Amino acid sequence: MHRGAIQGGRMLHVTGSIVRPSFSRISQRGVLSKTVGELKLRAFRLKHQRTGAEWLHIAREDSNNAFSIGFTTSPSDSTGVAHILEHTTLCGSVRYPVRDPFFKMLSRSMSTYMNAWTAHDYTQYPFATQNAKDYENLQGVYLDAAFRPLLREADFRQEGWRLERGDSGDSTSSWGIKGVVYNEMKGAFSDAGSLFATRAEQQFFPGTTYAHVSGGDPQFIPDLTHEQLVEFHRARYHPSNARVYSYGDLPLGPQLARVDKAIAQFERMQPATVPMEVRPFGLRKVTEFGPVESVGSPDKQTKFSVSYLTNDLRDVQETFGMSIFSGLLLNGTSAPMHQALIDSHMGSGYSANTGYAPFTRQTSLAVGLQGIADKDIELAEKRIAETFARVGEEGFERRRVDAALAGVELAYKHRAADFGLSLMRSVSTGWFHGVDPITYLRVSDAVAQLRSTIDSGKFFEGIVNRYFTQSPHQLRYVMLADPAYGQQLDTRENELIQTKVAGLGRRELEKIDAKNSELAAEQAKKEDVGALPTLTLSDVAERGQRHAVDMGVAGDSVPVQWRTTTTNGISYLRVINDVREKHPDLWPYMPLFCEALTYLGTQKRDMAQIETDIGLHTGGISFSPFVTTDLGNLGHIEAGISFGSHCLDQHIASMYELVLELVRETNFSNTGRLRALVSVMSTNMFNEVADSGHAFARRLAGSTLTPELQASESLRGISQVRFLSGLARLKDLEPVSERLRQVQEVVFNRLTMRTAVTTNQGSIDTNQQALDGMIANYPQPSNSTTAESPAVSGSKFTAEAARVFCPLPFATNYAAQAVRTVPYTHADSVRLQVLAKLLTPNYLHREIRERNGAYGGGAVYSAAQGLFSFFSYRDPQPLATIATFDKAVDWILNHTISDRELDEAKLSVFGDLDTPLSVADEGMAYFTAGISDDMRQERREQFFEVTKSDLKDVANKYLASDEAKKHTSVAVIGEEGLDMTEISRWRITNICTSSSV
Numbered sequence: 001m002h003r004g005a006i007q008g009g010r011m012l013h014v015t016g017s018i019v020r021p022s023f024s025r026i027s028q029r030g031v032l033s034k035t036v037g038e039l040k041l042r043a044f045r046l047k048h049q050r051t052g053a054e055w056l057h058i059a060r061e062d063s064n065n066a067f068s069i070g071f072t073t074s075p076s077d078s079t080g081v082a083h084i085l086e087h088t089t090l091c092g093s094v095r096y097p098v099r100d101p102f103f104k105m106l107s108r109s110m111s112t113y114m115n116a117w118t119a120h121d122y123t124q125y126p127f128a129t130q131n132a133k134d135y136e137n138l139q140g141v142y143l144d145a146a147f148r149p150l151l152r153e154a155d156f157r158q159e160g161w162r163l164e165r166g167d168s169g170d171s172t173s174s175w176g177i178k179g180v181v182y183n184e185m186k187g188a189f190s191d192a193g194s195l196f197a198t199r200a201e202q203q204f205f206p207g208t209t210y211a212h213v214s215g216g217d218p219q220f221i222p223d224l225t226h227e228q229l230v231e232f233h234r235a236r237y238h239p240s241n242a243r244v245y246s247y248g249d250l251p252l253g254p255q256l257a258r259v260d261k262a263i264a265q266f267e268r269m270q271p272a273t274v275p276m277e278v279r280p281f282g283l284r285k286v287t288e289f290g291p292v293e294s295v296g297s298p299d300k301q302t303k304f305s306v307s308y309l310t311n312d313l314r315d316v317q318e319t320f321g322m323s324i325f326s327g328l329l330l331n332g333t334s335a336p337m338h339q340a341l342i343d344s345h346m347g348s349g350y351s352a353n354t355g356y357a358p359f360t361r362q363t364s365l366a367v368g369l370q371g372i373a374d375k376d377i378e379l380a381e382k383r384i385a386e387t388f389a390r391v392g393e394e395g396f397e398r399r400r401v402d403a404a405l406a407g408v409e410l411a412y413k414h415r416a417a418d419f420g421l422s423l424m425r426s427v428s429t430g431w432f433h434g435v436d437p438i439t440y441l442r443v444s445d446a447v448a449q450l451r452s453t454i455d456s457g458k459f460f461e462g463i464v465n466r467y468f469t470q471s472p473h474q475l476r477y478v479m480l481a482d483p484a485y486g487q488q489l490d491t492r493e494n495e496l497i498q499t500k501v502a503g504l505g506r507r508e509l510e511k512i513d514a515k516n517s518e519l520a521a522e523q524a525k526k527e528d529v530g531a532l533p534t535l536t537l538s539d540v541a542e543r544g545q546r547h548a549v550d551m552g553v554a555g556d557s558v559p560v561q562w563r564t565t566t567t568n569g570i571s572y573l574r575v576i577n578d579v580r581e582k583h584p585d586l587w588p589y590m591p592l593f594c595e596a597l598t599y600l601g602t603q604k605r606d607m608a609q610i611e612t613d614i615g616l617h618t619g620g621i622s623f624s625p626f627v628t629t630d631l632g633n634l635g636h637i638e639a640g641i642s643f644g645s646h647c648l649d650q651h652i653a654s655m656y657e658l659v660l661e662l663v664r665e666t667n668f669s670n671t672g673r674l675r676a677l678v679s680v681m682s683t684n685m686f687n688e689v690a691d692s693g694h695a696f697a698r699r700l701a702g703s704t705l706t707p708e709l710q711a712s713e714s715l716r717g718i719s720q721v722r723f724l725s726g727l728a729r730l731k732d733l734e735p736v737s738e739r740l741r742q743v744q745e746v747v748f749n750r751l752t753m754r755t756a757v758t759t760n761q762g763s764i765d766t767n768q769q770a771l772d773g774m775i776a777n778y779p780q781p782s783n784s785t786t787a788e789s790p791a792v793s794g795s796k797f798t799a800e801a802a803r804v805f806c807p808l809p810f811a812t813n814y815a816a817q818a819v820r821t822v823p824y825t826h827a828d829s830v831r832l833q834v835l836a837k838l839l840t841p842n843y844l845h846r847e848i849r850e851r852n853g854a855y856g857g858g859a860v861y862s863a864a865q866g867l868f869s870f871f872s873y874r875d876p877q878p879l880a881t882i883a884t885f886d887k888a889v890d891w892i893l894n895h896t897i898s899d900r901e902l903d904e905a906k907l908s909v910f911g912d913l914d915t916p917l918s919v920a921d922e923g924m925a926y927f928t929a930g931i932s933d934d935m936r937q938e939r940r941e942q943f944f945e946v947t948k949s950d951l952k953d954v955a956n957k958y959l960a961s962d963e964a965k966k967h968t969s970v971a972v973i974g975e976e977g978l979d980m981t982e983i984s985r986w987r988i989t990n991i992c993t994s995s996s997v
Helices: 083-090 101-106 134-147 153-157 179-191 194-206 226-236 254-264 316-330 336-342 374-394 398-413 419-431 437-441 443-456 459-467 485-502 508-525 584-596 607-617 647-664 673-692 693-702 707-716 719-727 734-747 761-776 828-851 878-894 899-913 924-929 933-945 950-958
Strands: 004-007 010-013 023-025 033-035 041-047 054-060 065-072 122-129 160-167 175-178 240-249 284-292 302-312 356-359 364-374 475-479 550-554 559-563 570-577 621-632 632-648 753-759 802-809 813-821 856-862 868-875 968-975
Touching: 004 101, 004 485, 010 336, 023 398, 033 878, 041 254, 054 419, 054 437, 054 719, 065 134, 065 419, 083 122, 083 153, 083 179, 083 828, 101 134, 101 802, 122 134, 122 419, 122 868, 134 254, 134 550, 134 607, 153 226, 153 508, 175 179, 179 868, 194 284, 194 302, 194 364, 194 475, 194 673, 194 734, 240 419, 284 632, 302 316, 302 374, 302 950, 316 356, 316 398, 316 443, 336 364, 336 607, 336 693, 356 673, 364 374, 364 584, 364 673, 374 459, 374 475, 398 443, 398 607, 419 437, 437 607, 443 459, 443 761, 459 632, 508 761, 508 828, 550 761, 559 761, 570 761, 570 924, 584 621, 584 632, 584 707, 584 719, 621 647, 632 647, 632 707, 647 761, 673 693, 673 719, 673 761, 693 707, 693 802, 693 813, 693 868, 693 968, 707 719, 753 761, 753 924, 813 878, 828 856, 828 868, 828 878, 828 933, 828 950, 868 878, 878 950, 878 968, 899 933, 933 950
Parallel strands: 054 240, 284 475, 559 753, 802 968
Antiparallel strands: 004 010, 023 041, 033 041, 041 054, 065 122, 065 240, 160 175, 302 364, 302 475, 356 364, 550 559, 570 632, 570 753, 621 632, 813 868, 813 968, 856 868
């Protein structure tokens, strides 16, 4: 007899013979499965009887099914073996002997997510898709890649590292090191914050696996051999060392059969172990050197932190309590450490490692500052100790504690689009350390138990006494800024290369040259990808999803878009205030203004009080600048402020009242807190460039081509980084306060306001009443705000080609090329979108990543912006990549496009179109940009009709023609030492240029 649970109309068999004799369920105290009511799921733990492979299956009514295979991969050195293996594993397998099947599958699938990553202790290969056939295809590719990879030396040399001459055709050319992971980690170590956090962790965990860099340290990556990589795979990528995760509404039985078949040849083994538990060393003080950052005062470039050893990760309830403790201690303006450190203006923000780190066997908590003067370190240490002592005596205000726990419960009620993957991330670290993963799903139980413990008295005070008052393992870590640090890195790299070359004879160097030639030939070779499974256009639904909305009015005349659906008892509010193209002088202040609204407090209350109310009654309130282009005219834009919040339905009235308080009463005269905010924003945005430089480069290139990109560059680009840097150096911020008050008068205006509400049927009236009340008290326009003002762009904007270079102290680069094309409603828009999808996998990926060694690159078409862009990410040779962008256009014009290439490009487009949305985002395309379901459906039908000749036509017209060159701009962000002779005629934009108010 078979028992089963109905999931989304399918029978999910989980017991009896359908589970298959190869797998048995893990019983915890006689419980074979767990139903979690608040998450609407049922969880099962299974174990493969012969090998011991563990499986967690989450059965839930959700069509966005997810799967992952992962392995414990704790490193014993910093060669990055686990990280490089993660890359090479996906470079071909026995069943799929295709170079880079992972990237090939991106265009043969309609996955909603595909990735792989290496954490401290483990490596995972997750994907998600809504299509059952696609799920089976991807599962087969991932399983074969994990257990039967080819691990060719050529792939190791491409993805890991290799010696290569600067000019492959010149035998006298100097040697260098290339490799995707090598260059990726050079880029990661260019991020001063990331470098600080990594080095502090290494010093904190000596003698353990955490003393090594799991991603790889560039100075040690070239020590790794291909043979060591193969051996690491043999020892670690084994079912006995594996964790399998599945989620969604697809039947489990067929999945069990596929996994059982994939691991049938393995026998149980004892997985390798490495030291994980630290031996306490008391108080240790370490000082090292790092790079100078381009923002902040020259005499405040030091970073420092104090780290404390805390609980064993496997104590799940203690870990949960520690995470709440950390948030109360550090996060938000009401947090004791924020008040002691950030409000004191000693530093420009918390250090990158600040916070609780539940990612290692023994967890830790660090507190520190970046942008601090050396002379202030002792004072900061004293403030940290005093704050811990005060919390140890007084604990936290109970209302703040209740707000933090309410936020946890609300987060799990929110219907996210990637819920299955989020669950996987939340359980993985503990699961790989032996914790029952189902424990992490019992969120309500954890909250209830913590509340009970807190009610019993002095829970948080006890945490301070256990871990911080007299810590047996404490690290004071300081990183001093050295102006010569970048040059020293270059010198060490050159010495490393010379040492490698000096240890090789002439014949060995000739052999390396030959291998590089073979690799280049392999990369250029056209492959037969017929072995890979694929969806076809017949698997694509002819009709897209529709999200019905109703239009109404609030107050006297404010438009309201209503989306009524199942929201799990949550209401969502979204508001846009449109200032069109007025008041251009105020635009650079918009990002600061938006952050200030939830930072400065109001005329009646300080932000600490408001913050607690926000946590008790909402899931947060956020404000952000808003820009969008007219669907039929690239010269017309809409711009202003967008803000929103969400709450449980019983808190609807409170949510609207809190929003109104921030809109009307924010105290912009609080220059003390304003200075702290400017400092934090300036530092954080500069750090963002190191992580997302390709996005900044695309905005920079596009800023001379369309009004929207000009605005976006001003609000979220290099110009904004430079603007904030200038504000951070001002001694008097009163003029800035006045500007923010002007923004408030201009932006918050009921005549330029529109709203959207997503809610349950039963909560419409409550929302309507609260919305009417908010609008009745919303600011009314004054004569000054309604007066005409010069336009930012639009009618006065003239597109022009430009070449821009932004030098930064990085060891890698980001390149972009942007071309102005046509608006959303133009017939060629769909063709350009398909063209971008064809260029990336068939040409750009090979040239930019495989040959040039950049971490990534490709082409993107933004239909809403009318911009066709090329980009590269963490690129060692950006100028060569820019030439590749032009070659890509020549390639498509001369290339014979195959039926397969066209179909795969369309599949990739449809994959983007059909990406699931969170309940909060349903209907938002119409609210924000005016894209209706009918327009989306019409565009969907047009994608089916795109032909090969269409792609050549738009490539020639918009990318290759003389007219196209007049609408093409290029930008590079990166190394200060980049060969300036190549870009001597470019416009240089320096991020440190002072900004006036």
